[in-house]
Amino acid sequence: MNAFTYRDGALAVDDVALNTLAEQYGTPLYVYSATALDAAYQAYRDAFTGLAPLICYAVKANGNLAVLQRFARLGSGFDIVSGGELARVLAAGGDAGKVIFSGVGKSADEMRYALEAGIRCFNVESINELKRLNDVAGELGRKAPVSLRVNPDVDAKTHPYISTGLKDNKFGIAFDAAFDAYQLAASLPHLDVVGIDCHIGSQLTDVTPLVDALDRLLVLIDQLAAAGIVLKHIDLGGGIGIRYTDETPPDLAAYAAEVAKRLAGRNLHLMLEPGRSLVGNAGVLLTRVEYLKLGEEKNFAVVDAAMNDLMRPSLYSAYHDIVTVAEQPAAAPQRCDVVGPICESGDFLGKDRELAIGEGDLLAVMSCGAYASTMASNYNVRPRAAEVLVDGSAVKLVRRRETLDEILANEKALLS
Ligand code: LLP
Numbered sequence: 001m002n003a004f005t006y007r008d009g010a011l012a013v014d015d016v017a018l019n020t021l022a023e024q025y026g027t028p029l030y031v032y033s034a035t036a037l038d039a040a041y042q043a044y045r046d047a048f049t050g051l052a053p054l055i056c057y058a059v060k061a062n063g064n065l066a067v068l069q070r071f072a073r074l075g076s077g078f079d080i081v082s083g084g085e086l087a088r089v090l091a092a093g094g095d096a097g098k099v100i101f102s103g104v105g106k107s108a109d110e111m112r113y114a115l116e117a118g119i120r121c122f123n124v125e126s127i128n129e130l131k132r133l134n135d136v137a138g139e140l141g142r143k144a145p146v147s148l149r150v151n152p153d154v155d156a157k158t159h160p161y162i163s164t165g166l167k168d169n170k171f172g173i174a175f176d177a178a179f180d181a182y183q184l185a186a187s188l189p190h191l192d193v194v195g196i197d198c199h200i201g202s203q204l205t206d207v208t209p210l211v212d213a214l215d216r217l218l219v220l221i222d223q224l225a226a227a228g229i230v231l232k233h234i235d236l237g238g239g240i241g242i243r244y245t246d247e248t249p250p251d252l253a254a255y256a257a258e259v260a261k262r263l264a265g266r267n268l269h270l271m272l273e274p275g276r277s278l279v280g281n282a283g284v285l286l287t288r289v290e291y292l293k294l295g296e297e298k299n300f301a302v303v304d305a306a307m308n309d310l311m312r313p314s315l316y317s318a319y320h321d322i323v324t325v326a327e328q329p330a331a332a333p334q335r336c337d338v339v340g341p342i343c344e345s346g347d348f349l350g351k352d353r354e355l356a357i358g359e360g361d362l363l364a365v366m367s368c369g370a371y372a373s374t375m376a377s378n379y380n381v382r383p384r385a386a387e388v389l390v391d392g393s394a395v396k397l398v399r400r401r402e403t404l405d406e407i408l409a410n411e412k413a414l415l416s
Contacts, residue, residue, distance in 0.1 A: 018286055025388055059089060123147050127163060146195075156204050196234055240353065290303060303338055310376075383402035
Protein backbone atom coordinates (compact mmCIF):
# COMPACT_ATOMS: atom_id res chain seq x y z
CA MET A 1 0.00 0.00 0.00
CA ASN A 2 1.30 3.45 -0.84
CA ALA A 3 -0.17 6.09 1.46
CA PHE A 4 1.04 8.94 -0.76
CA THR A 5 -0.63 9.15 -4.17
CA TYR A 6 -1.59 11.84 -6.66
CA ARG A 7 -5.18 13.04 -6.42
CA ASP A 8 -6.69 15.94 -8.31
CA GLY A 9 -3.30 16.97 -9.62
CA ALA A 10 -1.35 16.99 -6.35
CA LEU A 11 0.39 14.49 -4.12
CA ALA A 12 -1.95 13.65 -1.26
CA VAL A 13 -2.04 11.54 1.85
CA ASP A 14 -5.44 10.11 2.64
CA ASP A 15 -7.85 12.98 1.91
CA VAL A 16 -5.33 15.77 2.31
CA ALA A 17 -3.26 17.43 -0.43
CA LEU A 18 0.33 18.05 0.60
CA ASN A 19 0.37 21.61 -0.73
CA THR A 20 -2.35 22.61 1.71
CA LEU A 21 -0.21 21.20 4.54
CA ALA A 22 2.79 23.18 3.34
CA GLU A 23 0.74 26.35 3.25
CA GLN A 24 -0.66 25.81 6.70
CA TYR A 25 2.37 24.52 8.56
CA GLY A 26 5.31 25.71 6.44
CA THR A 27 8.27 23.71 5.22
CA PRO A 28 10.34 21.68 5.82
CA LEU A 29 7.59 19.48 7.21
CA TYR A 30 7.43 15.79 8.04
CA VAL A 31 4.06 14.34 7.10
CA TYR A 32 2.96 10.98 8.48
CA SER A 33 -0.01 8.83 7.54
CA ALA A 34 -1.85 7.26 10.47
CA THR A 35 -3.52 4.70 8.24
CA ALA A 36 -0.14 3.63 6.86
CA LEU A 37 1.19 3.18 10.41
CA ASP A 38 -1.79 1.04 11.32
CA ALA A 39 -1.53 -0.99 8.12
CA ALA A 40 2.16 -1.70 8.65
CA TYR A 41 1.52 -2.89 12.22
CA GLN A 42 -1.42 -4.99 11.06
CA ALA A 43 0.75 -6.57 8.35
CA TYR A 44 3.08 -7.90 11.07
CA ARG A 45 0.18 -9.16 13.13
CA ASP A 46 -1.35 -10.91 10.13
CA ALA A 47 1.90 -12.46 8.93
CA PHE A 48 2.83 -13.82 12.36
CA THR A 49 -0.69 -14.56 13.46
CA GLY A 50 -0.17 -18.16 14.65
CA LEU A 51 2.83 -17.17 16.76
CA ALA A 52 1.20 -14.27 18.60
CA PRO A 53 4.48 -12.38 18.91
CA LEU A 54 5.03 -9.38 21.10
CA ILE A 55 5.86 -6.72 18.55
CA CYS A 56 8.18 -4.20 20.18
CA TYR A 57 8.34 -1.19 17.87
CA ALA A 58 11.89 0.22 17.77
CA VAL A 59 11.39 3.76 19.02
CA LYS A 60 14.61 5.03 17.44
CA ALA A 61 12.99 4.85 14.00
CA ASN A 62 10.43 7.52 14.88
CA GLY A 63 9.77 8.52 18.47
CA ASN A 64 7.07 11.12 17.93
CA LEU A 65 4.59 10.78 20.80
CA ALA A 66 1.63 10.53 18.45
CA VAL A 67 3.31 7.72 16.52
CA LEU A 68 4.10 5.85 19.74
CA GLN A 69 0.57 6.39 21.02
CA ARG A 70 -0.85 4.99 17.78
CA PHE A 71 1.19 1.80 18.18
CA ALA A 72 0.49 1.57 21.91
CA ARG A 73 -3.24 1.61 21.18
CA LEU A 74 -2.78 -1.26 18.76
CA GLY A 75 -1.20 -3.24 21.60
CA SER A 76 2.40 -2.76 20.57
CA GLY A 77 5.34 -3.06 22.88
CA PHE A 78 8.49 -0.97 22.43
CA ASP A 79 12.18 -1.54 21.95
CA ILE A 80 14.11 1.30 23.57
CA VAL A 81 17.80 2.15 23.72
CA SER A 82 17.85 4.94 26.29
CA GLY A 83 16.11 6.39 29.29
CA GLY A 84 14.95 9.15 26.98
CA GLU A 85 13.15 6.68 24.76
CA LEU A 86 11.54 5.12 27.83
CA ALA A 87 10.28 8.55 28.88
CA ARG A 88 8.74 8.98 25.43
CA VAL A 89 7.03 5.59 25.58
CA LEU A 90 5.57 6.30 29.00
CA ALA A 91 4.50 9.82 27.99
CA ALA A 92 2.69 8.30 25.00
CA GLY A 93 0.78 5.88 27.24
CA GLY A 94 2.88 2.83 26.37
CA ASP A 95 2.85 -0.15 28.70
CA ALA A 96 6.18 -0.52 30.55
CA GLY A 97 5.44 -4.22 30.85
CA LYS A 98 5.88 -4.47 27.09
CA VAL A 99 9.14 -2.54 26.90
CA ILE A 100 12.48 -4.14 26.14
CA PHE A 101 15.70 -2.22 26.64
CA SER A 102 18.48 -2.77 24.08
CA GLY A 103 21.81 -1.00 23.62
CA VAL A 104 25.48 -1.43 24.51
CA GLY A 105 25.85 1.45 26.94
CA LYS A 106 23.07 1.47 29.49
CA SER A 107 24.01 3.70 32.42
CA ALA A 108 23.21 2.79 36.03
CA ASP A 109 20.68 5.63 36.10
CA GLU A 110 18.94 4.31 33.02
CA MET A 111 18.83 0.83 34.55
CA ARG A 112 17.29 2.23 37.73
CA TYR A 113 14.69 4.17 35.79
CA ALA A 114 13.73 1.13 33.72
CA LEU A 115 13.60 -1.18 36.74
CA GLU A 116 11.39 1.24 38.63
CA ALA A 117 9.12 1.59 35.61
CA GLY A 118 8.83 -2.22 35.51
CA ILE A 119 9.99 -2.97 31.99
CA ARG A 120 9.62 -6.42 30.46
CA CYS A 121 13.27 -7.21 29.80
CA PHE A 122 16.80 -5.89 29.51
CA ASN A 123 18.59 -7.04 26.37
CA VAL A 124 22.06 -7.23 27.85
CA GLU A 125 25.04 -6.84 25.54
CA SER A 126 28.11 -7.62 27.70
CA ILE A 127 29.37 -9.38 30.80
CA ASN A 128 30.10 -6.10 32.53
CA GLU A 129 26.61 -4.88 31.80
CA LEU A 130 25.25 -8.06 33.43
CA LYS A 131 27.27 -7.29 36.55
CA ARG A 132 26.18 -3.67 36.65
CA LEU A 133 22.54 -4.60 36.18
CA ASN A 134 22.80 -7.17 38.97
CA ASP A 135 24.23 -4.51 41.29
CA VAL A 136 21.60 -1.92 40.43
CA ALA A 137 18.74 -4.40 40.79
CA GLY A 138 20.21 -5.49 44.13
CA GLU A 139 20.29 -1.89 45.40
CA LEU A 140 16.63 -1.56 44.52
CA GLY A 141 15.76 -4.92 46.04
CA ARG A 142 14.52 -6.21 42.71
CA LYS A 143 15.26 -8.90 40.18
CA ALA A 144 16.00 -7.67 36.68
CA PRO A 145 14.56 -9.74 33.82
CA VAL A 146 17.33 -10.35 31.30
CA SER A 147 17.88 -11.62 27.83
CA LEU A 148 21.35 -11.80 26.33
CA ARG A 149 21.87 -10.23 22.96
CA VAL A 150 23.88 -12.84 21.17
CA ASN A 151 25.90 -11.90 18.15
CA PRO A 152 25.34 -14.81 15.78
CA ASP A 153 28.12 -13.73 13.39
CA VAL A 154 26.02 -13.77 10.24
CA ASP A 155 26.42 -11.31 7.41
CA ALA A 156 23.25 -9.29 7.02
CA LYS A 157 24.51 -7.97 3.65
CA THR A 158 23.50 -4.41 4.29
CA HIS A 159 25.34 -1.11 4.57
CA PRO A 160 28.34 -1.53 6.95
CA TYR A 161 27.09 1.26 9.23
CA ILE A 162 23.78 -0.54 9.83
CA SER A 163 25.08 -4.11 9.95
CA THR A 164 25.26 -5.26 13.55
CA GLY A 165 25.54 -9.05 13.65
CA LEU A 166 29.14 -9.61 12.62
CA LYS A 167 31.99 -10.49 14.96
CA ASP A 168 33.67 -7.15 14.42
CA ASN A 169 30.57 -5.12 15.35
CA LYS A 170 30.33 -3.63 18.83
CA PHE A 171 26.96 -5.26 19.45
CA GLY A 172 25.99 -8.28 21.48
CA ILE A 173 27.89 -11.09 23.15
CA ALA A 174 29.99 -13.23 20.82
CA PHE A 175 28.27 -16.50 20.01
CA ASP A 176 31.13 -18.54 21.43
CA ALA A 177 31.10 -16.63 24.70
CA ALA A 178 27.33 -16.72 25.15
CA PHE A 179 27.02 -20.03 26.98
CA ASP A 180 29.40 -18.90 29.73
CA ALA A 181 27.69 -15.53 29.90
CA TYR A 182 24.36 -17.26 30.49
CA GLN A 183 25.88 -19.35 33.26
CA LEU A 184 27.17 -16.21 34.90
CA ALA A 185 23.79 -14.50 34.51
CA ALA A 186 22.00 -17.47 36.03
CA SER A 187 24.35 -17.35 39.02
CA LEU A 188 23.79 -13.66 39.77
CA PRO A 189 21.20 -13.24 42.53
CA HIS A 190 19.41 -10.16 41.23
CA LEU A 191 18.92 -11.32 37.65
CA ASP A 192 16.15 -13.42 36.24
CA VAL A 193 17.25 -15.02 32.95
CA VAL A 194 14.22 -15.07 30.69
CA GLY A 195 15.26 -14.85 27.07
CA ILE A 196 17.64 -14.50 24.19
CA ASP A 197 17.79 -11.91 21.46
CA CYS A 198 19.69 -10.82 18.41
CA HIS A 199 19.53 -8.02 15.90
CA ILE A 200 21.80 -8.48 12.92
CA GLY A 201 21.27 -5.30 10.95
CA SER A 202 18.82 -2.99 9.32
CA GLN A 203 17.26 -2.57 5.86
CA LEU A 204 17.64 -6.27 5.10
CA THR A 205 16.17 -7.32 1.79
CA ASP A 206 16.78 -11.04 2.21
CA VAL A 207 15.44 -13.12 5.10
CA THR A 208 18.14 -15.79 4.81
CA PRO A 209 20.53 -14.13 7.30
CA LEU A 210 17.65 -13.63 9.75
CA VAL A 211 16.73 -17.30 9.54
CA ASP A 212 20.39 -18.32 9.81
CA ALA A 213 20.64 -16.24 12.96
CA LEU A 214 17.55 -17.95 14.37
CA ASP A 215 19.07 -21.36 13.65
CA ARG A 216 22.21 -20.41 15.53
CA LEU A 217 20.23 -19.16 18.53
CA LEU A 218 18.21 -22.37 18.67
CA VAL A 219 21.39 -24.43 18.96
CA LEU A 220 22.41 -22.30 21.92
CA ILE A 221 18.93 -22.49 23.46
CA ASP A 222 19.15 -26.29 23.41
CA GLN A 223 22.61 -26.30 24.95
CA LEU A 224 21.38 -23.99 27.69
CA ALA A 225 18.32 -26.11 28.37
CA ALA A 226 20.55 -29.16 28.75
CA ALA A 227 22.49 -27.20 31.37
CA GLY A 228 19.27 -26.30 33.21
CA ILE A 229 18.86 -22.77 31.85
CA VAL A 230 15.43 -22.72 30.25
CA LEU A 231 14.52 -19.62 28.28
CA LYS A 232 10.99 -18.33 27.89
CA HIS A 233 11.33 -16.05 24.91
CA ILE A 234 13.29 -15.48 21.75
CA ASP A 235 13.56 -12.01 20.27
CA LEU A 236 14.66 -11.87 16.65
CA GLY A 237 15.23 -8.11 16.54
CA GLY A 238 14.16 -5.90 13.66
CA GLY A 239 15.79 -5.29 10.34
CA ILE A 240 13.16 -5.96 7.69
CA GLY A 241 13.85 -3.60 4.80
CA ILE A 242 11.49 -1.34 2.91
CA ARG A 243 11.28 -0.13 -0.66
CA TYR A 244 13.12 3.17 -1.14
CA THR A 245 13.54 2.78 -4.87
CA ASP A 246 13.61 -0.64 -6.49
CA GLU A 247 14.36 -2.91 -3.54
CA THR A 248 12.14 -5.92 -3.03
CA PRO A 249 11.50 -6.06 0.69
CA PRO A 250 11.27 -9.50 2.25
CA ASP A 251 7.86 -11.08 2.31
CA LEU A 252 6.73 -11.02 5.94
CA ALA A 253 4.53 -14.09 5.60
CA ALA A 254 7.42 -16.10 4.15
CA TYR A 255 9.67 -14.95 6.99
CA ALA A 256 6.97 -15.83 9.52
CA ALA A 257 6.56 -19.28 7.97
CA GLU A 258 10.29 -19.99 8.35
CA VAL A 259 10.17 -18.83 11.96
CA ALA A 260 7.03 -20.85 12.71
CA LYS A 261 8.61 -24.00 11.28
CA ARG A 262 11.56 -23.62 13.60
CA LEU A 263 9.62 -22.68 16.72
CA ALA A 264 7.04 -25.45 16.32
CA GLY A 265 6.91 -27.66 19.39
CA ARG A 266 9.06 -25.31 21.42
CA ASN A 267 7.77 -23.40 24.37
CA LEU A 268 9.27 -20.08 23.31
CA HIS A 269 7.38 -16.82 23.06
CA LEU A 270 8.42 -14.82 20.01
CA MET A 271 9.34 -11.15 20.15
CA LEU A 272 10.22 -8.83 17.28
CA GLU A 273 11.71 -5.34 17.19
CA PRO A 274 10.73 -3.80 13.86
CA GLY A 275 11.40 -0.12 13.32
CA ARG A 276 11.81 1.00 9.73
CA SER A 277 9.26 -1.44 8.28
CA LEU A 278 6.53 -0.03 10.56
CA VAL A 279 7.08 3.64 9.82
CA GLY A 280 9.48 4.21 6.91
CA ASN A 281 6.97 4.47 4.09
CA ALA A 282 4.35 6.11 6.28
CA GLY A 283 6.12 9.47 6.07
CA VAL A 284 7.52 12.05 3.68
CA LEU A 285 9.58 15.18 4.13
CA LEU A 286 7.98 18.12 2.40
CA THR A 287 10.31 20.84 1.20
CA ARG A 288 10.17 23.92 -1.00
CA VAL A 289 12.61 24.94 -3.72
CA GLU A 290 14.33 28.17 -2.68
CA TYR A 291 16.64 28.62 -5.66
CA LEU A 292 17.52 26.95 -8.90
CA LYS A 293 21.23 27.28 -9.58
CA LEU A 294 21.86 26.29 -13.13
CA GLY A 295 25.49 25.73 -14.01
CA GLU A 296 27.66 24.46 -16.82
CA GLU A 297 28.67 21.31 -14.96
CA LYS A 298 25.68 20.78 -12.77
CA ASN A 299 22.30 22.12 -11.82
CA PHE A 300 21.29 22.48 -8.22
CA ALA A 301 17.88 22.77 -6.68
CA VAL A 302 18.51 24.45 -3.33
CA VAL A 303 15.61 23.45 -1.10
CA ASP A 304 14.65 24.47 2.44
CA ALA A 305 15.24 21.00 3.93
CA ALA A 306 18.78 19.87 4.56
CA MET A 307 21.01 17.14 5.95
CA ASN A 308 19.98 18.21 9.45
CA ASP A 309 16.41 17.15 8.61
CA LEU A 310 17.41 14.00 6.74
CA MET A 311 20.89 12.65 7.42
CA ARG A 312 20.55 9.39 5.54
CA PRO A 313 21.75 10.51 2.09
CA SER A 314 24.85 12.21 3.56
CA LEU A 315 25.61 9.52 6.11
CA TYR A 316 24.92 6.31 4.20
CA SER A 317 24.63 7.52 0.60
CA ALA A 318 21.04 6.40 1.02
CA TYR A 319 18.63 6.93 -1.85
CA HIS A 320 15.28 8.58 -1.21
CA ASP A 321 12.89 9.16 -4.05
CA ILE A 322 12.13 12.85 -4.58
CA VAL A 323 8.94 13.83 -6.41
CA THR A 324 7.13 17.03 -7.23
CA VAL A 325 3.96 17.65 -5.27
CA ALA A 326 2.33 18.94 -8.46
CA GLU A 327 1.44 15.95 -10.62
CA GLN A 328 2.08 17.81 -13.85
CA PRO A 329 4.44 20.65 -13.11
CA ALA A 330 4.62 23.53 -15.56
CA ALA A 331 8.43 23.60 -15.71
CA ALA A 332 10.52 21.54 -18.11
CA PRO A 333 12.35 18.58 -16.57
CA GLN A 334 16.03 18.98 -15.90
CA ARG A 335 18.71 17.01 -14.15
CA CYS A 336 19.82 18.43 -10.83
CA ASP A 337 21.20 17.71 -7.40
CA VAL A 338 18.69 18.46 -4.66
CA VAL A 339 20.69 20.17 -1.94
CA GLY A 340 20.03 21.98 1.32
CA PRO A 341 21.24 25.35 2.62
CA ILE A 342 23.87 23.85 4.97
CA CYS A 343 27.49 24.78 4.39
CA GLU A 344 28.77 21.33 3.51
CA SER A 345 29.16 19.69 0.12
CA GLY A 346 27.73 16.58 1.78
CA ASP A 347 24.45 18.38 2.32
CA PHE A 348 22.33 16.76 -0.35
CA LEU A 349 19.01 14.94 -0.36
CA GLY A 350 19.38 13.47 -3.82
CA LYS A 351 21.82 13.57 -6.70
CA ASP A 352 21.23 13.67 -10.44
CA ARG A 353 17.48 13.70 -10.25
CA GLU A 354 15.30 14.46 -13.24
CA LEU A 355 12.81 16.99 -11.90
CA ALA A 356 10.42 19.46 -13.48
CA ILE A 357 10.69 22.26 -10.97
CA GLY A 358 10.71 25.99 -10.62
CA GLU A 359 11.57 28.16 -7.63
CA GLY A 360 8.83 28.02 -5.03
CA ASP A 361 7.70 24.52 -6.03
CA LEU A 362 7.12 21.83 -3.47
CA LEU A 363 8.96 18.53 -3.40
CA ALA A 364 8.29 15.45 -1.34
CA VAL A 365 11.24 13.37 -0.20
CA MET A 366 9.76 9.92 0.13
CA SER A 367 10.23 7.20 2.76
CA CYS A 368 10.99 9.67 5.54
CA GLY A 369 8.90 8.06 8.28
CA ALA A 370 11.94 6.24 9.70
CA TYR A 371 15.32 7.59 10.80
CA ALA A 372 14.58 11.08 9.53
CA SER A 373 13.16 13.25 12.32
CA THR A 374 14.84 11.11 14.99
CA MET A 375 18.25 11.78 13.45
CA ALA A 376 17.65 15.49 12.96
CA SER A 377 19.94 18.10 14.47
CA ASN A 378 20.21 21.85 14.82
CA TYR A 379 23.34 22.06 12.69
CA ASN A 380 23.78 25.55 11.23
CA VAL A 381 21.22 26.61 13.88
CA ARG A 382 18.35 25.27 11.88
CA PRO A 383 15.24 24.73 13.99
CA ARG A 384 13.82 21.24 13.90
CA ALA A 385 10.99 20.88 11.42
CA ALA A 386 7.36 20.45 12.37
CA GLU A 387 5.60 17.08 12.11
CA VAL A 388 1.98 16.41 11.18
CA LEU A 389 -0.04 13.23 11.34
CA VAL A 390 -2.84 12.82 8.82
CA ASP A 391 -5.71 10.45 9.50
CA GLY A 392 -8.32 10.48 6.76
CA SER A 393 -9.25 14.13 6.49
CA ALA A 394 -8.03 14.97 10.00
CA VAL A 395 -4.67 16.70 10.32
CA LYS A 396 -2.90 16.97 13.66
CA LEU A 397 0.21 19.01 14.30
CA VAL A 398 2.11 16.48 16.40
CA ARG A 399 5.27 18.51 16.80
CA ARG A 400 5.35 22.21 16.24
CA ARG A 401 8.28 23.84 14.54
CA GLU A 402 11.10 24.61 16.94
CA THR A 403 11.83 28.27 17.60
CA LEU A 404 15.18 30.01 17.74
CA ASP A 405 14.49 30.93 21.36
CA GLU A 406 14.15 27.25 22.19
CA ILE A 407 17.46 26.49 20.53
CA LEU A 408 19.23 29.22 22.50
CA ALA A 409 17.44 28.56 25.78
CA ASN A 410 20.00 26.26 27.41
CA GLU A 411 23.04 28.37 26.70
CA LYS A 412 24.59 31.31 28.39
CA ALA A 413 26.93 33.88 26.90
CA LEU A 414 29.68 34.75 29.37
CA LEU A 415 29.44 38.49 29.14
CA SER A 416 31.08 40.43 31.95
N1 LLP B 1 16.47 -3.50 17.47
C1 LLP B 1 17.72 -3.05 17.65
C2 LLP B 1 18.49 -3.56 18.79
C3 LLP B 1 18.27 -2.10 16.78
O1 LLP B 1 19.51 -1.67 16.97
C4 LLP B 1 17.49 -1.63 15.69
C5 LLP B 1 18.03 -0.64 14.76
C6 LLP B 1 16.18 -2.12 15.55
C7 LLP B 1 15.72 -3.07 16.45
C8 LLP B 1 15.27 -1.67 14.46
O2 LLP B 1 15.75 -2.02 13.21
P1 LLP B 1 14.89 -1.76 11.89
O3 LLP B 1 13.68 -2.67 11.95
O4 LLP B 1 14.51 -0.35 11.87
O5 LLP B 1 15.82 -2.11 10.78
N2 LLP B 1 19.88 5.03 11.11
C9 LLP B 1 19.94 3.89 10.22
C10 LLP B 1 19.33 2.65 10.84
C11 LLP B 1 19.98 2.27 12.14
C12 LLP B 1 19.33 1.07 12.76
C13 LLP B 1 19.86 0.85 14.13
N3 LLP B 1 19.23 -0.21 14.85
C14 LLP B 1 19.27 4.25 8.91
O6 LLP B 1 18.82 5.38 8.77
O7 LLP B 1 19.23 3.44 7.98
